[in-house]
Each structure stands twice: as structure tokens, then as C-alpha cells.
Amino acid sequence: MMRMDHDRTRAVRAWLAAGSDGLSPRVRDNVLHEFPLTSQDRPYWAAPWLQTSSFAVGAAAGAAAVTLAVAMLGAGLFGGIRPGGAGATPTSTPDAPSPTVAPSATPNTLDRSYRDVGFIGLPPPGATPSDPTHTELIEVFWRPVPPYKGAAFLYADGRLIWNEYFGEANSRSTGWLEQSLTDEGMELVRALATEAQFKGQRLRILSPEELPGLLPARAWVDQAVRPYVPSGYAACLFVTEEENPFTESDMTPEEMVAALPRAAADLLGDRPPVVDSSNSYGADSACLELDVADARRLDRALRAAGYEQDGWRNRYLLQDYAELDRPQAGTWWLEVWFEPILPDGTITCSSCG
């Protein structure tokens, strides 16, 4: 016998009520650490007393906040805080020539300013591709927990290419960064990562930020953090339903290319596929290889057709594009993502964070 509506609603409410509540220590620590480094938006209409910069208030309020936080939550709260550079004000400079960041005055950690070095999407004009352009991938490390959260790739030539989530290149990720290790440094890093494993040893963890404190000077060819500049890009085509991004489309790669503005479609015809090593884009996507010059041409073709990058900084969202009236119900968007090709010839989602 079917239940009455109120019984079914009661069942839904009970189902929603089950499960965990509360703020995770990871989120709490990260937010309490990050927000003082983030400037507040000041609206034009704000009352005069609101126009005061949070940083002008800073000294007294900051000291009070530290006192409060320690008193409230105990000394262990900030166990995950990254040392070094705590006063830095993050700024996004994705289109500016990329500087490098030297190790901080504190020898055991990197200065936080490395978070401003990288870029998402196409490289700044004139940037020299990272050398060598192709090499063997030795190890992939993931660090899903604080203080560092991100991914790191160790290559046979000693490069450690890594990113950090919640970085400044697009407010979600630092973009790919690189440092260079000696052979001894590579072995030490692999040993360190093997010692520190996560979740039943499924994930090997590594914190590039903490490496300076763990490795001797002779482990480094170059400890300075530079942006990784790829020699090629994948244009990843991806169709998503407006209301529900969980839905997979049945659009073929050829159909997606054909649905692009003509100049963009012409650029992407007959391009070889690129391996998406983390399956970031799913089975219904197509990632096609381009050199940097052609990636810039594709960028210009999309812009000429009126499609701009959005806040991800490597995505063009082709909304309301007439060719995307699919047999499947719903409103479908065609997305084009630029992904830097890593030295092993693969890509992953560089901007996801």
C-alpha cells in the first residue's frame, strides 16, 4: 500500500536529517588562516565607517583575532597553518610577465608569494617554454589535506611540477609551478612521499612548500619557484547541461568541433587526442592537441565570435549557441577549456583547485 504524501515527506526529512554536521577542522583552519589575507570588497554606497580598510583596522583587530582564536580553539587549531609570508596580500596577476620566487628568508619554508607566480590558461606573451618539453613521468603525488592541498608530478629530468588548490591564479589554483631537483633530491623526495601516505596508502602525499625544510641544499638544482610554461595545449571540448552538470551528453567529439564557431572548428579539425591522465573531463569530452601558436589562434577565434574566458581563466563557455539544441532535454552549453600539456604528454584539470 502506497504511503500518504505526509509520510513520504516525513521520510525525506528524516533522510536529510541523517548525516554529519559541523565544521571540519580542515575548513575551519584554512578559513581562519586565509581570510585575514584577503581584502574585502568596499561598495561605492558604503557608509563612511565601512570605507575603512580591513588592513587599516588590521593591527589591533589582527592581534585580537589571534588572541581570540587561540583562546577559543586551543593551540592546536593552527597546526595546519603554513609558516612564512603571513602578511602578504594576494593579488592575481595572470597576464603579467611571470616572476620567480626565491626561497624565503626563513630557510625551512617557501614564502607564500609563490602563490602569485603561476598562471592559468595561455602563457603570458613571450614566455619561454619549460625545458625539456618531453620527459618521463616518475611519480605523481597528491596532497589532499592541509596545510598544502594539491598535486605534484616528479619528472625524470628532476623537475617537480606542482600546483596548490585555493591559489591565486584564478582564485582556485596556483596554476602549474616548477622547481628542479638533483638526482639525490629526487630520491629523497620519493622516500619522503613513501613515508607519508594517506588513506590506506592509496595516495602518496607531499608538500612542496615544506620541502625546503626537509631537503638539504644539495637536493636542489634550482629551488626558485617558476611558472610551468607548456610547449603545447589541449583544447578540451565538453558539453554540460545548464541545470544539472552531472548529466553526461551523447555528443560526439566531431559534433562538438562542428558546433564551434567556424574559425575555431577549422583550427581543431584532425587534431590528435591528448590523454587526460586523471579523467578530469570524463568520457564524453574530447581533448585535442595544439601548439602554443595555434592555441592562441583558437583563443582569438573564440573571442572574435564573442566568447570570453570566465573566472576559471581557461574556460570559454559557449552559451546560447544555436547548434546545441540537443535531442536530450535541457539547455546545453559547449565549453572549451585550455589545458597545458605536461612534459609526459598528458593533461589534467589545471584550474580546478
Added chain:
Amino acid sequence: MDTELVIAAQRGDEEAFATLVVAHGGRLQGVAHRILRDFDLAEDATQQALLRIWKSLPTLRDPARFEAWSYQLLVRACHSEARRMRHWSPDLLLLDTDASADDPLADIADRDQLERAFRTLSVDHRAVVVLHHYLDLPLVEVAAALGIRVGTAGSRLHYAMRALHAALDAAERPAFQEATR
């Protein structure tokens, strides 16, 4: 609710905002968890929302509307994380449940069907269900929190609940129960 704290945080008072984070972050994460049905993504959505709340707090004209406004930013963050979920294809984890004799969800088939049905809903539909049936916000407040018309909120709730009710009915059908034995 904490209007003085909100006003102080609007002025850049970090101590006040830290207090708001500790006091209200748990509820935000609970909502995110229920919308996204994934613990890691809910954590990231909550973190993203809390940092956005701090950044945008001076633009909130009515400090008394802080709570509803914070849900709006949280749902936006959930949208963003849902897109990431589409990219990263994580293992989806079922929420822990503790069924008891009085639990109207004592039947595991109910939970399973609800979980499946809920995941077919858009983030917007999920948000209306969670704000209304988990937080007990009246529909008018749900609409205000999400920045949509009350009629739209009502329509989304009706659609979503119809899907969830249908899922419960499906769990009762003999064929399903046979298949799950």
C-alpha cells in the same frame, strides 16, 4: 542573529568574523554536504563560501539578512563544486545514517532510492529541498536566500519532492524489493 558581529566583520573586524565562522560554519557545511552528497566537495564549497562571505561582507546592505545571504553564497559555491565534481568524478559517498526502530527510513531501500533520485536533481532543486526540509526555512525565506521568486521556489520544491516521493514509491514496489533481496 549576531547582527553586531556581522556589522563588526563588515568593518573588517577579524575577531568578529572568526567568531561567525566558528558559530555558523558548521551549519553551512551541513547544508553543503546535503546538497552535494560528497564530503570533500562539501568541505571545499564551505571554505569557498566562507572566504567569499568575508570578501563580500561589506556589500551586504542589511546585516540582519546575513544568514540568508550566506546561504545564497553557499549555494553558488555548491554550483561551482558540482561542476568540479563533473570534472573529477570522485567516489560518491553515502552519508552515514543511523536507522532506528522509529526511523521512517528504516528500510534501506528507501534511503538508496532517495539517494539515487536526489542525485538526478539539479543543484538549484537540491538547494530548495535542503533549505526547506533540512533547515526548515519557510518558502518565502528560501526564495529570499536563493534570490529567486517565491513561485520559482515553490515550483522547484514541487518538482523535486515529486521525484523523491516517486523514488519512495518505487522502493515499495515488489519488483524492486525482490531485486534488492
